[in-house]
Amino acid sequence: MSRYAKRDRQIEKPNQISRDSTKERIEMFFCLMPVFGMIPSAIALVRQRSSRKVRDVSQVAIALMLTWAIAYGAMGGAPTEGETLQVTVELMKATISSGYFALCMYLMYRLYRHQAIALPWLKVMTEHKESRSVKRDQKSE
Numbered sequence: 001m002s003r004y005a006k007r008d009r010q011i012e013k014p015n016q017i018s019r020d021s022t023k024e025r026i027e028m029f030f031c032l033m034p035v036f037g038m039i040p041s042a043i044a045l046v047r048q049r050s051s052r053k054v055r056d057v058s059q060v061a062i063a064l065m066l067t068w069a070i071a072y073g074a075m076g077g078a079p080t081e082g083e084t085l086q087v088t089v090e091l092m093k094a095t096i097s098s099g100y101f102a103l104c105m106y107l108m109y110r111l112y113r114h115q116a117i118a119l120p121w122l123k124v125m126t127e128h129k130e131s132r133s134v135k136r137d138q139k140s141e
Contacts, residue, residue, distance in 0.1 A: 034104040068100040
């Protein structure tokens with residue numbers, strides 16, 4: 001027996017280790033990057049080889065980006081005749097942008113902690129669309 005019993009022990013590895021898990025997680029982190037994550041998200045959705053998890057995170061990232069872009073764009077079109085109104089609109093735009101960035105960082109933290117990445121309102125819309133398609137399929141039969 002060796003003097004260094006701890007060092008001589010073999011590290012037990014689980015049988016079911018996914019080799020792509022680290023690669024998928026990195027890809028998901030890139031998808032959740034604010035603003036610039038739109039590119040890897042679009043690539044992951046178009047590419048058929050992406051896993052279901054990566055595509056789900058990509059959908060969430062694109063939904064967040066589009067929501068932020070529409071809200072930010074709507075604020076830019078507001079008429080600003082007075083200084084007070086202009087300051088208010090700029091504060092609202094800054095709040096929307098800060099919220100978008102904070103939400104992206106929160107989702108990255110959840111991904112880091114191996115928790116689910118989903119938006120409740122997006123899940124409800126998806127379930128509603130799926131239920132309509134199931135009803136349509138049942139009617140056609």
